[in-house]
Amino acid sequence: SAVISQKPSRDICQRGTSLTIQCQVDSQVTMMFWYRQQPGQSLTLIATANQGSEATYESGFVIDKFPISRPNLTFSTLTVSNMSPEDSSIYLCSARDPGAPGYTFGSGTRLTVV
Amino acid sequence: GQQVMQIPQYQHVQEGEDFTTYCNSSTTLSNIQWYKQRPGGHPVFLIQLVKSGEVKKQKRLTFQFGEAKKNSSLHITATQTTDVGTYFCAGRANQFYFGTGTSLTVIP
Numbered sequence: 001s002a003v004i005s006q007k008p009s010r011d012i013c014q015r016g017t018s019l020t021i022q023c024q025v026d027s028q029v030t031m032m033f034w035y036r037q038q039p040g041q042s043l044t045l046i047a048t049a050n051q052g053s054e055a056t057y058e059s060g061f062v063i064d065k066f067p068i069s070r071p072n073l074t075f076s077t078l079t080v081s082n083m084s085p086e087d088s089s090i091y092l093c094s095a096r097d098p099g100a101p102g103y104t105f106g107s108g109t110r111l112t113v114v
Numbered sequence: 115g116q117q118v119m120q121i122p123q124y125q126h127v128q129e130g131e132d133f134t135t136y137c138n139s140s141t142t143l144s145n146i147q148w149y150k151q152r153p154g155g156h157p158v159f160l161i162q163l164v165k166s167g168e169v170k171k172q173k174r175l176t177f178q179f180g181e182a183k184k185n186s187s188l189h190i191t192a193t194q195t196t197d198v199g200t201y202f203c204a205g206r207a208n209q210f211y212f213g214t215g216t217s218l219t220v221i222p
Contacts, residue, residue, distance in 0.1 A: 001159075042202065043157065043212040092156060102147055102159025 002027050002097050006106030013083055013113050020079045021109045023093035028073035033094040033103070034066070043092065049076045083113045117141060118205055118213040126219045133193050135216035137186040137203035144206045146179050146186040151215075152199040193220045 003026045013019050023032065034046040047055040047068055055068040069077045080087050093106040117140050127133050137146065145164045149157040161170055163179035163186065170177045176189045186203055198220050203213040 040217070042214050045210070101145075101162035102149075103157075104159070105156040108156050 001100055001102070002029060002095055002104045004093060004095060004104055004106040006093055006109060008109055009107060010110040011112070013111065015084050015113055017083055018079055018081045019083065019111060020077050021091055021093070022077050023075070023095075023106050025074045025095050027097070029095040029097070030073070031096065032070065032076040034068065034076075034078045035092040035094060035105075037090045037092060037108075039090070046078070046091075080111065083111075085113045087111065088113045117207065118203060118211045120201075120203060120213040120216050122216055123214065124217045124219070126221060127193050129195060129220050129222050130192050133190040133197070133218055135188050135201050135203075135218075137188075137205075137213050139184045139205055139207065139211075141207040142183050144183075146183075146203055146205045148177060148186075148188055149202045149204060149212075150199050151202065155199075157202060190218075193218070195220050195222055 005024045007022055011019055032049045035043040036046055037043045045058050046061045046066055047057045049055045049068045049070040051070045051073050057063060065081055067079045088111055091109045094103045096103045120135055120137050125133055145162055147162045148160040150160055151157045161177050163170060163177055166183050167181045168179045174191045178187045188201055190197055198218060200215045200217045202215045205211060
């Protein structure tokens with residue numbers, strides 16, 4: 001299955017600033033997904049990123065707050081903009097191997113906004 | 115709101131005891147997947163069930179998909195400390211939803 005490298009693994013940021021999270025996949029994948037997970041909670045899908053088109057955002061998430069790039073079939077970034085303490089969470093990227101049933105996840109980015 | 119619920123939310127068992135988590139959807143699912151997330155880790159895919167009534171086994175783990183394709187269960191026989199983690203079901207209705215998760219603690 002695909003291997004996803006995600007960085008940074010954690011960061012502590014000042015409110016009002018932005019953080020860009022990167023995910024690199026070791027194979028080409030059509031879609032990549034960005035999730036948010038509060039500690040001890042389930043995963044909430046933020047958006048789906050397709051190469052060559054704008055990301056599709058889920059209800060409650062907007063492009064101005066979470067801009068996403070997908071420049072090629074192996075890479076994507078998620079930016080958390082104008083951060084507030086409420087953005088403190090774990091952010092995970094995910095992708096699915098063509099022909100494989102399950103989704104592979106990056107190791108996650110633990111973000112703390114102070 | 116959340117469409118895929120799991121019970122229990124937490125479960126503490128003595129090592130060697132069995133464990134079951136139940137997953138219930140408000141809508142019919144085309145398939146159900148199960149993931150395990152170790153403390154501090156990321157979700158790892160375990161298995162996918164597609165057919166109504168399907169049962170699959172992986173060593174001590176038994177997965178079932180309900181006849182109506184609205185519920186599923188994961189049963190672990192004779193738990194070990196390595197089974198510690200949160201188990202999520204995930205299913206596709208109009209979109210892909212993760213369940214609320216069951217956190218398993220195994221007491222040595």
